[in-house]
Amino acid sequence: MIRPFVFGVAVDTEHFIGRQQEIENLSSNLIHGINTILIAPRRWGKTSLVNHVAENIHDKDVKIIHLDIFSCRNEYDFYNVFAAAILQQTSSRIEEWKQYAQEFLTRLVPKISFSAEPNQEYSISLGITPKTHTPEEILNLPEIIAEKNGWHLAICIDEFQQIGEFPESLSIQKRMRTVWQHQKNVSYCLYGSKKHMMSVLFQQKSKPFYKFGKMMYLNVIPTTEWIPYLQGRFKLEGKILPKDIAIRICDAVENHSSYVQELAYDTLLCTKGTETTDEDFAQAFRNLLDDNTALFTEKTERLTTYQLNFLRAILDDVHDGFSKSDIRDTYNLGSPTNIVRIKDALIEKEIIDITDKGVFFADPILMHWLRRKL
Ligand SMILES: Nc1ncnc2c1ncn2[C@@H]1O[C@H](COP(=O)(O)OP(=O)(O)OP(=O)(O)O)[C@@H](O)[C@H]1O
Ligand SMILES: [Mg+2]
Incomplete structure (x- = not known):
């Protein structure tokens, strides 16, 4: 199935456009062990950018770990997700991570469940609690694994703003920063969707994560980059999108990435003839507003x-x-x-x-x- 446009989920391959400078900067940071904090409003393309950069790093000594902590509600939820991601993504087979778990995190009774997720064969739950491990032991796990294997680990944590919602958030942040800042073989890329919350965590002098790393603020993808993509996707569907309407699609949504793709899709659906007309576009825009009403x-x-x-x-x-x-x-x-x-x-x-x-x-x-x- 060829999807003409993609919105609402992270994009890659033919749907990922632009961001050349950001790709270069983030790649260098990940390869050179520089911590990065990526801030942008919702649905502008943070996850897509980090995934794209990670997939294009082919240095065998650099291992990229991804975790999404959206579902974590407290400190130990985080440690379980953090440790599981590290163990799973640094080992190629189940036997290997089990061995890692026993070696690096003694006192564990891990459970394996075979996962329904298409890109994951199995998921693991480690059962880490305050009784089994101290925060420091878990926070230090990546450094130990990296050192032992001669790797550099770049840990990318999506939806990091959740940390700000944890009970006793400030002391947890202090613990994290204290341990992480001494790690020599691990760096972090922290990003999240609530721009305001992310700013509170990283931009206030009094907060533990102040000046933790390089700040990156995503901009919108400029119209000049969108036009060839939008026109190309229409062409694949046998339609013509006039340049002025491509520009109007971008203008109407102020180049907000996800909405550009969504409005372009609505416009494609409204294009009954070969070439999109002003009326087709106007109808598509009304549809976009209606679809968002609920x-x-x-x-x-x-x-x-x-x-x-x-x-x-x-x-x-x-x-x-x-x-x-x-x-x-x-x-x-x-x-x-x-x-x-x-x-x-x-x-x-x-x-x-x-x-x-x-x-x-x-x-x-x-x-x-x-x-x-x-
Ligand atoms: N580089 C890009 N090229 C084309 N479209 C993009 C790009 N980045 C983002 N988009 C569009 O924006 C949508 C949202 O992207 P993504 O999920 O990466 O954003 P996000 O900032 O992580 O969102 P959230 O705030 O929900 O976490 C994608 O589905 C796609 O429609
Ligand atoms: Mg995201």
């Missing part, structure tokens, strides 16, 4: 009147100066303290983002959808 309704239904008023101001192109009295009066925003509260709540809900140019919607399609409703 999601956006859920995201916005519990917003307070103040919060909605604040969003109305942004829709009117107000991006800063919210506490000036004329703006507060026009949009009924309450006191300056109230405005701080509104902003914090909307950032927390990932509805707005603060950039150096002011306050903006985090999601361009949510913005269009709200404009229709408010």
Whole structure:
């Protein structure tokens, strides 16, 4: 099956475009043992980038380990996922990781279950608890394995912002940093989807992970890179996408990676003739908004009147100066303290983002959808 466009899951091969500079920088960091913190808003392409870079590193002494800690709720959940990923991905056979487990993590009773996941033959659960192992033993596991085998391990941890939600998060972060910063054969690439949470973990001076590594901020993929991809994919389906409509697809979603692919797909479906018309594109855009209605309704239904008023101001192109009295009066925003509260709540809900140019919607399609409703 040829999929014309892919959205919502990490992309690679013919669906992965651009990011040349980021690929170079991240590859160098992983190969040279430099810790990296990758921050970008949701669905811009963090996971795709890290996967792509990892797949293209063919240095036999560098081993890349991937783990996704989205489902971890506390410190020991993390240690189980962390140790399992390291053991599994540094050994080629079940017997080998069992031997590793016994050698490096004594006192374990690991369980193996054969996995339903297509890219994984089996999964392991180690049963690590505070009674069996100290945090330091687990955090040091990669260094011991790397040293013993003469490897460099690059550990890529996706959805790292979860750490910020763990009970006693700060002391856990301190433990991690203390152990990790002394490792000579292991480096870390930490990335996650809540831009705000990631910034709190890595950009505040008082936090343990401050200056832990090189910060990378993803930008959007520029329109010039999208045009040939979009036109090429249409061509494979026997359709012609005029350049000006390719540009409008990018503009409509502010080059947000996942939405570019989704809107291009909707546009392809709406193209009944050989060549996409303006009306086809307009219909596709309406469809995109409609398809997101359930999601956006859920995201916005519990917003307070103040919060909605604040969003109305942004829709009117107000991006800063919210506490000036004329703006507060026009949009009924309450006191300056109230405005701080509104902003914090909307950032927390990932509805707005603060950039150096002011306050903006985090999601361009949510913005269009709200404009229709408010
Ligand atoms: N380099 C790329 N080339 C083309 N499309 C891309 C690229 N990167 C991302 N995308 C598009 O964005 C979507 C989301 O990508 P990905 O899952 O990598 O983002 P993410 O930032 O990890 O998302 P999340 O915040 O959900 O973790 C992909 O399904 C694809 O449609
Ligand atoms: Mg991701």
